[in-house]
Amino acid sequence: MIYLDNAATTWPKPECVYTETDRVMRYCGGSAGRGSHKLSAAASECLYSMRETAGMLFGCEPENVIFTHNATHALNLAIKSFATDGSHVLISDLEHNSVLRPVTALGKMNVTFDVYGSHFGSAEAVIRDIKSKIRQNTSLVVACHTSNVCGITLPIEKIGALCRKKGIAFVVDASQSSGHRAVDLTSSGADAICTAGHKGLYGPQGTGLLILRGDRQLSPLLEGGTGINSLEREMPELLPERLEAGTQSASLAAGLDAGMKWLMKTGLSVISCRERELAAGLTDELLSMKKVRVFAPSCTGSTVSFNIDGMPPSGVGEKLDRVGICVRCGFHCSPLAHRTLGTGENGSVRVSFGAFNEMREVRFLRDVVYTLTRE
Amino acid sequence: MGCIIAMRSATYAEKSLRLLKSAGISCEKVSVDPSFTGRGCAFGISLPCRDVDAAKNVLDSRHVTYGDVIGGH
Numbered sequence: 001m002i003y004l005d006n007a008a009t010t011w012p013k014p015e016c017v018y019t020e021t022d023r024v025m026r027y028c029g030g031s032a033g034r035g036s037h038k039l040s041a042a043a044s045e046c047l048y049s050m051r052e053t054a055g056m057l058f059g060c061e062p063e064n065v066i067f068t069h070n071a072t073h074a075l076n077l078a079i080k081s082f083a084t085d086g087s088h089v090l091i092s093d094l095e096h097n098s099v100l101r102p103v104t105a106l107g108k109m110n111v112t113f114d115v116y117g118s119h120f121g122s123a124e125a126v127i128r129d130i131k132s133k134i135r136q137n138t139s140l141v142v143a144c145h146t147s148n149v150c151g152i153t154l155p156i157e158k159i160g161a162l163c164r165k166k167g168i169a170f171v172v173d174a175s176q177s178s179g180h181r182a183v184d185l186t187s188s189g190a191d192a193i194c195t196a197g198h199k200g201l202y203g204p205q206g207t208g209l210l211i212l213r214g215d216r217q218l219s220p221l222l223e224g225g226t227g228i229n230s231l232e233r234e235m236p237e238l239l240p241e242r243l244e245a246g247t248q249s250a251s252l253a254a255g256l257d258a259g260m261k262w263l264m265k266t267g268l269s270v271i272s273c274r275e276r277e278l279a280a281g282l283t284d285e286l287l288s289m290k291k292v293r294v295f296a297p298s299c300t301g302s303t304v305s306f307n308i309d310g311m312p313p314s315g316v317g318e319k320l321d322r323v324g325i326c327v328r329c330g331f332h333c334s335p336l337a338h339r340t341l342g343t344g345e346n347g348s349v350r351v352s353f354g355a356f357n358e359m360r361e362v363r364f365l366r367d368v369v370y371t372l373t374r375e
Numbered sequence: 376m377g378c379i380i381a382m383r384s385a386t387y388a389e390k391s392l393r394l395l396k397s398a399g400i401s402c403e404k405v406s407v408d409p410s411f412t413g414r415g416c417a418f419g420i421s422l423p424c425r426d427v428d429a430a431k432n433v434l435d436s437r438h439v440t441y442g443d444v445i446g447g448h
Binding site for chain 2: 063239
């Protein structure tokens, strides 16, 4: 099996992720932040350790690391707090449905939104576009750091600086960039960074992070038990408990912690260099094939999107699956990005690399794609 | 251990525990009797009363807010 769907979920995980998840489920099985018996304390330590590691990775204090179910959960928390009733929101033309659908749903609160262009990552063009679309009531700008379809990366530092100057909240969707490039709360100027734990951070599925500036207060999406102030009807004001109602999974947190530690030990740049090499190698091979179109080929990071003329992406995906190659075909939950790339009708075939892929897998994929172009 | 510094949340209790231990102060995380806070379940850091001032200095230096000190009177 050749797994090339790492933009959806990285797989396999580093061995330490399996080991830690299993160990904590077996031996630290209490509820984190509930009571003070030994198993509860052990679970609490797992949660806190994960926050500490994420704090090192994203440049914040551990209490500003909110443990979420996934990036969608984190984005909903941030967007639905920063987009106040009757305000205006700007989102990029690369956004995933995890951004597009929440801002659309906020229409019932009279929130309106506009889409700014990604301009293949050109900072000057992106900033010009955002400036032209900012209104008096713009409360929030959202930027997908790196597209999940094609690897275009937005200039978040420059967008962040503009937002701070204008007093507008700025949320970064770092689902595809965290673990691949440095994403820092301070340098990005973001009020919130939202990311998945199961992608570039190599954690288990069911994990995500909301990294929040210390002076920002969000409204909970869920209310419930937090292990503190239990006689009060309102959710506590302190982070992270305010945004973490209900029992948190210590084993998943431990797995995510192990993934992030592995990432830092291995070296983020080492992994991303290897992935870029694989993606660039595949891009070159695909560009040399007559019937293949590669989208945004100069922007590929660890993701390559392509189509074969005359074949629907789903058909290509089925044929690749039959020979043991796992890729993702269709719209990748990003209709905006596909409209931007001109693939709004059928989507594309997406190949996304992870830390454990090798060049021989690229060569095998190349040979299979070439065979398909000859059919 | 003698005294308990009440903490505002489980996370702050965990953070304080690590900060104090790394500063060489012997301590442990404990549940605080809900009757003390009047707000329900709470956590605290248990430590020898003689170390309370040093502990407060460590927490203040890292901007960790805490509640009252229980015991030691």
